[in-house]
Amino acid sequence: MTALVQTFLSPFGIVAGIIVILGLVLTVLRFTGGLATVTNLSDYNAWGIWIGFDLLTGVALAAGGFVTSAAVYIFGMKRYHFAVRPALLTGFLGYSLVVLALHYDVGRPWRLPYPFIIRQGTTSVLFEVGACVALYLTVLFVEFFPAALEWLGLKKVRGLIIKLTLLLTIFGVILSTLHQSSLGALFLIAPSKLHPLWYSSYLPVFFFISSIFAGFSMVIFESTLSHRYFAHKMDETHLKGREDVALGFGKAASFVLAGYFTIKIVGIAAGNNWYLLGTSYGFWFLVELLGFVALPCFLYAVGVRDRNLKLIKWAAVWTVLGVVLNRLNVSLIAFNWHLPSADRYFPHWMEIALSIFIVTIGIIAFRVIATIMPVFYEHSDYKDLH
Amino acid sequence: MNISGVPFKHLGMREDLGVTPAPELTAGALGAVPIVVGLWPVLLTGIYAISKRKERIARAEQEQAVAAALTQAREKGEAKLSEALEKAEVKNRTAIEAAVKKALEKVAETQTKEGS
Amino acid sequence: MDGIFYTLQDFLTYTKGVIYLLIVAILFSMLGFWSFLTGRDED
Numbered sequence: 001m002t003a004l005v006q007t008f009l010s011p012f013g014i015v016a017g018i019i020v021i022l023g024l025v026l027t028v029l030r031f032t033g034g035l036a037t038v039t040n041l042s043d044y045n046a047w048g049i050w051i052g053f054d055l056l057t058g059v060a061l062a063a064g065g066f067v068t069s070a071a072v073y074i075f076g077m078k079r080y081h082f083a084v085r086p087a088l089l090t091g092f093l094g095y096s097l098v099v100l101a102l103h104y105d106v107g108r109p110w111r112l113p114y115p116f117i118i119r120q121g122t123t124s125v126l127f128e129v130g131a132c133v134a135l136y137l138t139v140l141f142v143e144f145f146p147a148a149l150e151w152l153g154l155k156k157v158r159g160l161i162i163k164l165t166l167l168l169t170i171f172g173v174i175l176s177t178l179h180q181s182s183l184g185a186l187f188l189i190a191p192s193k194l195h196p197l198w199y200s201s202y203l204p205v206f207f208f209i210s211s212i213f214a215g216f217s218m219v220i221f222e223s224t225l226s227h228r229y230f231a232h233k234m235d236e237t238h239l240k241g242r243e244d245v246a247l248g249f250g251k252a253a254s255f256v257l258a259g260y261f262t263i264k265i266v267g268i269a270a271g272n273n274w275y276l277l278g279t280s281y282g283f284w285f286l287v288e289l290l291g292f293v294a295l296p297c298f299l300y301a302v303g304v305r306d307r308n309l310k311l312i313k314w315a316a317v318w319t320v321l322g323v324v325l326n327r328l329n330v331s332l333i334a335f336n337w338h339l340p341s342a343d344r345y346f347p348h349w350m351e352i353a354l355s356i357f358i359v360t361i362g363i364i365a366f367r368v369i370a371t372i373m374p375v376f377y378e379h380s381d382y383k384d385l386h
Numbered sequence: 387m388n389i390s391g392v393p394f395k396h397l398g399m400r401e402d403l404g405v406t407p408a409p410e411l412t413a414g415a416l417g418a419v420p421i422v423v424g425l426w427p428v429l430l431t432g433i434y435a436i437s438k439r440k441e442r443i444a445r446a447e448q449e450q451a452v453a454a455a456l457t458q459a460r461e462k463g464e465a466k467l468s469e470a471l472e473k474a475e476v477k478n479r480t481a482i483e484a485a486v487k488k489a490l491e492k493v494a495e496t497q498t499k500e501g502s
Numbered sequence: 503m504d505g506i507f508y509t510l511q512d513f514l515t516y517t518k519g520v521i522y523l524l525i526v527a528i529l530f531s532m533l534g535f536w537s538f539l540t541g542r543d544e545d
Contacts (some may be wrong), residue, residue, distance in 0.1 A: 074430050076437030078470065093513050125412050178419055185415035193405045204415045227528070262528045269520045272513070272526060292480060296422045305542045338400070 016360050017193055023357025026350050038350040044336060045345035047105075047170045052102035052331035054355055056183055058094055059133070061209070063215030064222065065091025065140055066169075066176040071252075073169040082237045085147055085375045086226060087219050089366060099137065104354060116165045132179035139172045150379040158382070169320050181208040187330055195334035197276050197285040200267040203330075209260045214323040216253035217296075220246055220316035230370055235377035239297045247304055250312040253319060254300035261293050281337060288329060292322025302380040359360060 006011050030038045040046050068087035071077045103109040116134070121127045142161060149158035184207030191199050200206065223242050231239070268274060276282045296319040304313035332345060370376060394401055426496070507513035 066544055070430075074434045074437070076434070076441055123409060123412075125416060128416065170427060170430045170434075173430055174423060177422050177426060182415065182419075185412060188411045188415055189408050191406075191411065192400065203415060204418070255536065258532065262524075262532070266521055266524055268529075270517055270518075272517050293498070302541045305538060307542075329524055 016364055019353075019357055019360045020364075022353055023360070026354050026357070027104075029350070030354070035107065038354070040345060040348040040351070042343075042345070044339060044343050047331055047335075048118050049328075049332070049347045049351055049355055050105040050346060052328050053324070054330055054358060055098050055105075055219050056327040058101065059180065059183060060211045060214045060323050060327060061218050062091045062094025062098070062210040063176060063180065064219040065094075065143075065215070067170045067212055067215035068219055069165075069169045073166050074173070075377070077157040077248070079142050079244055080248065083219060083223065084198060085144070086370070087215075087221060088140060088144045089147075089369060089375055090218065090222050091137060092137070092144050093362045093365050093369075095133065095137045095140060096365075098133065100361070101355070101358050104358075109227060120310045125182050125188070126141050129179050129182045129186065132175045132182065136172060136175040136179060139168050139175060143168050143172070147369075147373045147375055148384055149310055149372050153381075155381070176211070177208055177380070180211040181205065183207055184330075187335075190335075193336050193338070195285075195337045196271055196273050196332065196333045197268065197281060198330050200271065202270070203262065203268050205263065206260070206267070209256060209263070210323055213253040213256045213260065213305065214320055214345050216249040217316040217319035217323075220249055220253075220313060221320055224316070226312050226370070226376065229367075230376050233370065233376040237378075238376050243307075243309060246309050246312045247307065250315065251304045253296050253316075254304060257297035257300065257319065261289065261297060264289055264293070281334060283288070284329070288322065288325055292318065292325055296322060 004357060023252050024039060035041055037049055039050075065089040066107050068080060072081050072313055085228065094166065102112070106112065112130075115121060115127050115130055142164070144163050146158045149155075149161070181204035184203035184205075187194050187199065223245055227234070227239075227242055235249065268277075296315045299311055301314035302308070303315055336344060374382075388399070390397060507516065
């Protein structure tokens with residue numbers, strides 16, 4: 001009991017506690033007062049940071065789950081096996097928080113199941129996003145469930161699910177390809193609202209490819225944080241494997257970033273939008289492309305060549321920031337660029353507070369689960385049974 | 387549908403929106419969905435099969451290499467053993483011959499001593 | 503490079519031409535980048 005009290009009174013506990021209490025108050029406010037009470041959303045700006053950050057960025061950053069399990073189970077890179085569970089946990093919590101945030105943003109959240117049972121709307125990209133995210137959340141849950149089963153000691157059920165691993169992984173990659181790209185496809189319908197340097201018929205491809213290196217970078221980033229705060233929970237393989245993960249995933253991320261850079265250039269060429277690079281939005285586009293794609297690509301490459309773990313870690317952070325920036329650019333900053341500043345959107349502080357609240361819940365959940373379940377170590381009953 | 391007696395620009399509405407219908411803008415992306423669902427399983431299973439095969443071949447090669455190294459070591463060991471045995475035999479024989487010779491000489495000596 | 507394209511055909515001819523040149527550049531630079539990335543790999 002004292003350990004629990006200690007956690008509550010620790011600096012993390014106090015800060016998280018304040019955020020959670022504030023978040024709960026704002027939640028009541030949101031659902032009793034409506035969207036206008038807590039947001040700056042309007043008819044012009046129907047999607048704010050709950051979509052731009054919590055949904056779009058959340059989904060991109062939760063991609064570590066499918067890239068890691070694909071690397072281990074499809075590409076056969078067994079040396080990263082220990083990194084699968086933490087990545088799956090991050091992914092599962094990430095997608096859960098995405099669905100949670102969706103409940104805040106949508107006007108009638110109790111109608112969320114309607115596309116599955118009342119009317120599908122198969123010509124809508126959003127229907128496909130919803131279906132894929134719902135299915136993928138289930139896949140992630142099932143993929144992570146063995147950890148809970150090991151904690152509960154339910155060997156037979158656990159064995160059954162482990163047999164499904166390859167199937168779930170393949171299904172997970174399919175679903176991830178679909179919904180990561182479809183989140184980009186959501187913006188295809190608004191060529192007049194999204195600045196031409198970001199609007200492209202290749203948006204689905206851009207979103208999917210960037211989710212891959214976002215996933216690699218998040219795994220490296222999460223591994224860095226976990227080694228700082230969960231080292232006492234880690235077994236030998238975990239402690240020794242972080243260099244392997246950083247080098248391997250860093251190399252992969254670097255190469256994918258390079259490919260992404262080239263297709264972004266092709267995107268500009270396809271629209272013949274070179275002249276736009278000289279405008280102020282063009283400058284901002286170059287900041288994103290050169291500062292947050294080309295730069296981390298190069299930093300990763302140098303870090304991998306010189307086996308400089310510190311550089312790789314910073315490249316990972318920078319890449320994650322770059323993906324956040326890209327999603328915010330597409331959904332909020334370069335979106336509605338035509339509108340006069342009076343009609344442009346800036347989030348209400350309550351929106352920001354609720355977003356922070358949702359992320360905090362995720363961190364708390366990660367802490368709890370990683371502490372009580374075999375995420376960073378192999379349960380003694382199941383050693384070498386994978 | 388908007389109808390106006392004056393150009394839309396005078397009403398603050400945009401005139402550069404183009405004439406592409408909305409479904410046409412998204413049809414391409416939506417059309418790619420079943421292609422992914424159809425082809426990804428093939429590609430991914432293929433990659434899995436290839437990587438499994440490579441692993442199996444690598445393991446087989448490793449086992450072969452270990453077995454070859456073992457047989458080599460054994461043969462070397464046996465060769466060394468037979469060499470050593472031969473050498474020991476030769477040594478033994480020469481030692482025996484020398485001892486026999488000495489004994490015979492001694493006998494001959496004692497005989498000549500007794501004889502004289 | 504300046505001036506308006508009056509037909510889609512002209513627009514695409516120009517942009518596709520640029521893109522073909524880009525493709526060649528991309529292939530060579532990706533090759534070079536790969537060797538840079540794996541330059542100091544131990545095997």
